[in-house]
Amino acid sequence: MRAKILLAILMSLSCTFVEAQRHGRYNTRQDQPTQDPDEVQKMREIAKKQNEERQAALKRDTEKLLKLSQELKDYVDRTNENMLSLDVIKKAEQIEKLAHSVKEKMKGSN
Numbered sequence: 001m002r003a004k005i006l007l008a009i010l011m012s013l014s015c016t017f018v019e020a021q022r023h024g025r026y027n028t029r030q031d032q033p034t035q036d037p038d039e040v041q042k043m044r045e046i047a048k049k050q051n052e053e054r055q056a057a058l059k060r061d062t063e064k065l066l067k068l069s070q071e072l073k074d075y076v077d078r079t080n081e082n083m084l085s086l087d088v089i090k091k092a093e094q095i096e097k098l099a100h101s102v103k104e105k106m107k108g109s110n
Contacts (some may be wrong), residue, residue, distance in 0.1 A: 010069070013103050057105060061101060061102045062102060065102065068091060068095045068098065069095060072095060
């Protein structure tokens with residue numbers, strides 16, 4: 001059950017990111033046409049590099065989320081209605097923290 005909830009969270013985060021990209025929230029803005037063209041180009045390159053780094057971090061984090069979710073599912077599969085492992089709770093907390101971090105990166109806050 002928890003694995004299904006976590007999968008739903010991951011899907012929701014993914015949809016949030018796609019919508020933000022669709023609305024141009026991650027596009028760099030060049031509002032100052034009076035700047036030196038070399039400076040503008042330099043700023044574009046910096047923004048591009050930052051976006052690439054953020055995207056790489058998102059890929060790493062989502063891969064880790066997937067791994068943690070699978071581990072959580074494995075833990076839950078080994079328990080029954082009379083037994084709740086502390087490992088299950090810790091794993092769910094790890095997933096929650098990482099999912100929050102991914103969400104913030106998708107918003108461009110980190």
